[in-house]
Amino acid sequence: MAKITIKNEIVTFQVPDGEKALEYIKKNSNMLFGCEQGYCGTCLCSVVSGMENLSKKTDEEQALLPRMNANPNQRLGCQMRVIKGEVVLEY
Ligand code: FES
Numbered sequence: 044m045a046k047i048t049i050k051n052e053i054v055t056f057q058v059p060d061g062e063k064a065l066e067y068i069k070k071n072s073n074m075l076f077g078c079e080q081g082y083c084g085t086c087l088c089s090v091v092s093g094m095e096n097l098s099k100k101t102d103e104e105q106a107l108l109p110r111m112n113a114n115p116n117q118r119l120g121c122q123m124r125v126i127k128g129e130v131v132l133e134y
Pocket residue numbers: 075076077078079080081082083084085086087119120121122
């Protein structure tokens with residue numbers, strides 16, 4: 044099991060290795076989502092630590108993140124998968 048911590052909510056929850064994080068974040072935190080398809084950017088969040096434990100950026104992230112002037116440590120919560128280990132996010 045992988046683990047996600049939402050730093051600004053001080054909440055930690057488990058995600059099966061390799062699963063999309065979306066449903067688990069929605070269930071366990073107040074992070075906002077819109078399209079859930081990688082198009083709107085509502086779910087932009089910062090990876091405080093554990094970037095190496097996330098899946099590669101999806102095509103949607105590669106298209107949208109530069110248009111949002113996102114930092115290299117920012118990802119879309121609706122797109123990422125936690126491959127293993129622990130990831131700390133902040134939004
Ligand atoms: S919810 Fe729209 S990009 Fe993630």
